[in-house]
Amino acid sequence: MKRQLRLKKRASFQYVFRKGEKAGAPDLLLLSARSREGLKIGLSVSKRVGNAVTRNRVKRLLREAILPLENNIEKKFMYVIVAHPSLAGKSYAEVCRQVRLVFERAGRLTC
RNA sequence: CGAGUUAGCCGGGUUGUCGCGUGAAAUAUCUGAGGAAAGUCCGAGCAUCAAUGGGCAAGAGUGCAAGCUAACUACUUGUGAAGGCGACUUCAAGGACAGUGCAACAGAAAAAUACCGCCUGAAAUUUUCAGGUAAGGGUGGAAAGGCGAGGUAAGAGCUCACCCGCAAAUUGGCGACAAGGCGCGAUGUAAACCCCACUCGAUGCAAGAUCGGGAGCAUGUGCAGCCCUAGCGCUCCCCACAUCGCUUGAGCGAUAUAGCGAUAUACCGCCUAGAUAGAUGGCAACCGAACACAGAACUCGGCUUACAGACUAACUCGUGAU
RNA sequence: GGAGGCAUAGCCCAGUUGGUUAGAGCGCUACGUUGACAUCGUAGAGGUCAUAAGUUCGAGCCUUAUUGUCUCCA
Numbered sequence: 001m002k003r004q005l006r007l008k009k010r011a012s013f014q015y016v017f018r019k020g021e022k023a024g025a026p027d028l029l030l031l032s033a034r035s036r037e038g039l040k041i042g043l044s045v046s047k048r049v050g051n052a053v054t055r056n057r058v059k060r061l062l063r064e065a066i067l068p069l070e071n072n073i074e075k076k077f078m079y080v081i082v083a084h085p086s087l088a089g090k091s092y093a094e095v096c097r098q099v100r101l102v103f104e105r106a107g108r109l110t111c
Numbered sequence: 112c113g114a115g116u117u118a119g120c121c122g123g124g125u126u127g128u129c130g131c132g133u134g135a136a137a138u139a140u141c142u143g144a145g146g147a148a149a150g151u152c153c154g155a156g157c158a159u160c161a162a163u164g165g166g167c168a169a170g171a172g173u174g175c176a177a178g179c180u181a182a183c184u185a186c187u188u189g190u191g192a193a194g195g196c197g198a199c200u201u202c203a204a205g206g207a208c209a210g211u212g213c214a215a216c217a218g219a220a221a222a223a224u225a226c227c228g229c230c231u232g233a234a235a236u237u238u239u240c241a242g243g244u245a246a247g248g249g250u251g252g253a254a255a256g257g258c259g260a261g262g263u264a265a266g267a268g269c270u271c272a273c274c275c276g277c278a279a280a281u282u283g284g285c286g287a288c289a290a291g292g293c294g295c296g297a298u299g300u301a302a303a304c305c306c307c308a309c310u311c312g313a314u315g316c317a318a319g320a321u322c323g324g325g326a327g328c329a330u331g332u333g334c335a336g337c338c339c340u341a342g343c344g345c346u347c348c349c350c351a352c353a354u355c356g357c358u359u360g361a362g363c364g365a366u367a368u369a370g371c372g373a374u375a376u377a378c379c380g381c382c383u384a385g386a387u388a389g390a391u392g393g394c395a396a397c398c399g400a401a402c403a404c405a406g407a408a409c410u411c412g413g414c415u416u417a418c419a420g421a422c423u424a425a426c427u428c429g430u431g432a433u
Numbered sequence: 434g435g436a437g438g439c440a441u442a443g444c445c446c447a448g449u450u451g452g453u454u455a456g457a458g459c460g461c462u463a464c465g466u467u468g469a470c471a472u473c474g475u476a477g478a479g480g481u482c483a484u485a486a487g488u489u490c491g492a493g494c495c496u497u498a499u500u501g502u503c504u505c506c507a
Contacts, residue, residue: 008388042388052149052406060131060392067130067393092393 005070007042007078016042016080023106025098027087030106035078041066044082054088061092065099074108 007013020031043062045055062081073079081102087095103109 006388013388044388053404056406057392064130064393096393 005039005041007040007080012040012078013042013044013080016078020078020080021106023102025102025105027084027090028098028102029082029084030102031080031082032077032106032108035076039073039075040078042078042080044080046083048085049083050085050088058083058087061090061095062099064092065096068096069100069103069109072109073103074110077108079108 007016016031016033020033023030023032043059045058047055049055049058062083081099
């Protein structure tokens with residue numbers, strides 16, 4: 001995941017959490033809100049998911065899962081992916097499937 | 112062969128491909144988490160606080176000895192005590208004749224005392240008063256050495272034998288201490304206050320430095336817990352998170368020498384993360400298995416806690432065979 | 434990353450020089466009062482004092498380690 005595509009500012013995160021449209025999967029939540037500066041994706045993995053090692057593991061899997069979809073996601077939005085505690089320990093294939101599912105449900109995939 | 116003790120070490124590797132951070136460089140390459148990175152329990156560097164320069168007070172910490180270290184309350188080797196058949200392990204281990212406090216309930220009495228009892232004397236007529244005593248009774252975690260004999264009105268280390276504890280001279284050891292035993296018989300508690308000895312200024316990289324704007328007081332009765340000397344205008348708010356601090360350091364590894372050891376010295380070699388929504392991952396294959404605990408955030412030295420499995424060495428006890 | 438506090442009944446809290454069997458309020462249960470309920474009255478149950486070691490004759494209290502939880506520093 002390229003650095004320019006990352007959502008960084010705390011204010012932006014709070015804007016997405018407040019105004020974003022929600023779409024769900026068993027272990028994921030996707031929030032999307034209109035963006036001024038193009039595609040931005042942020043990850044939110046809280047301490048309830050686990051210790052530092054499992055949180056890092058979850059974030060890496062999510063980044064790898066987004067990678068193949070990058071060109072198909074609609075560009076005018078900011079996204080935040082929230083991981084549920086049950087996501088810890090899931091395999092890469094499962095995470096990949098859920099990420100794809102959640103973007104499809106939100107209607108942000110242009111094929 | 113079985114059971115155990117101690118010390119050390121590893122805790123994934125290789126290849127392909129798709130990606131991420133940093134540096135050099137200009138598209139291909141180099142490099143990229145731990146033994147505990149964790150807890151933040153100690154000790155340092157570094158930075159700021161009026162120079163925290165000298166002294167004092169308050170407060171805090173440590174508490175057998177010698178050594179080691181940049182430093183330490185850590186570590187090493189010993190001493191003593193406790194545990195274990197043993198190899199070995201564990202220990203905040205100074206002082207209770209400087210002083211104060213506390214020891215509930217029970218008990219006469221908790222540091223000096225006399226309820227029952229024993230003995231003597233007086234009154235009185237089988238009880239009361241005065242004195243002596245600490246053998247016996249009962250209480251308690253603990254009752255002022257234990258037990259026997261002498262002795263006595265009754266008794267008592269009052270005297271003696273044996274034992275227990277403390278302990279002077281002397282001897283050995285750098286020392287803690289050990290041997291020794293003149294003499295003595297002292298309740299416990301200092302992880303209660305305290306005394307003695309030694310150590311410590313406070314805050315912490317969200318420290319702090321550079322850059323912008325504004326307000327109040329003021330040139331000395333101002334700025335530190337207090338004093339001395341030196342120095343300086345003092346106090347506060349807002350914005351911003353850019354750059355520096357940020358990684359070559361009491362650094363790591365091998366060898367030799369000294370030492371029981373912690374460690375020190377010499378010489379050679381190496382450069383080994385530096386992020387800032389926060390970099391190590393996905394897929395595939397192979398190795399006998401990789402299935403544990405777990406992710407750097409200024410940096411080091413220790414301690415403590417978590418941990419699948421693999422390996423090495425030394426030693427102890429038991430059993431059997433020779 | 435750094436600094437500090439707290440943990441006692443189902444809930445909110447007391448518990449001081451360490452001392453007999455740890456308390457109060459709300460809630461809960463039973464009985465009484467009422468035609469029935471609320472209120473009220475009486476009685477009762479409910480505690481590994483977060484966990485583990487240690488000091489002490491004796492720890493909720495003192496010491497050390499561990500666990501959980503909360504607050505502050507942008």
